Amino acid sequence: MHNQVSKMMEFVARCAEPDKLRQIAKNAEAGGEPSLALAARLRLYEVLPAEKPGTLEHAVWQSIYALEDVLKQERGKTILLARTRQKIARHGEVRCVADLVTGPPSDGFQMLLDRDMLDLSFEAVALKFPDKFEQTTLDAARSRLDAVGYSA
Structure with missing residues (x-):
């Protein structure tokens, strides 16, 4: 399980698609992975703004x-x-x-x-x-x- 979370963390760090990040956060919370959920949310806040x-x-x-x-x-x-x-x-x-x-x-x-x-x-x-x-x-x-x- 830890290996899968590590792979998801790597994916989150590269992901620029808000819908995917929201889904990962939701699934991580439901699956008891708060650190992954937080990482997905923080990445979401990085990619949402249109500003440089x-x-x-x-x-x-x-x-x-x-x-x-x-x-x-x-x-x-x-x-x-x-x-x-x-x-x-x-x-x-x-x-x-x-x-x-x-x-x-x-x-x-x-x-x-x-x-x-x-x-x-x-x-x-x-x-x-x-x-x-x-x-x-x-x-x-x-x-x-x-x-x-x-x-x-």
Whole structure:
């Protein structure tokens, strides 16, 4: 069984098809393979954004897709982060991240913390792109992450 999981992990790392990744995650959860399910979901969040990988915009959309997927898992139906999406449409990714990071901790931050996925939080995104944000935003992001014992 371990050999099969290893082969699936290798497949997941190369797969760029969202439907296949969703199915692998679902099957892995049903089969008691949480590490494979998590790997498939994380890869899904990597391939979903239309923005260029390695950009701030890609990282922001990875975070949004991750949170929307977590909400779907919890509530059994598709939940879009409508206010976040609207704010990005109006003001762009940088301002949206800055506003959320400098405000009170969001439900999304807690959800990602609970799932050991803080590297997808807007706080971690801000720290990955320090040249895009003001120092107050970076300080707020670092402070919030430090408070929960996360080191970026």
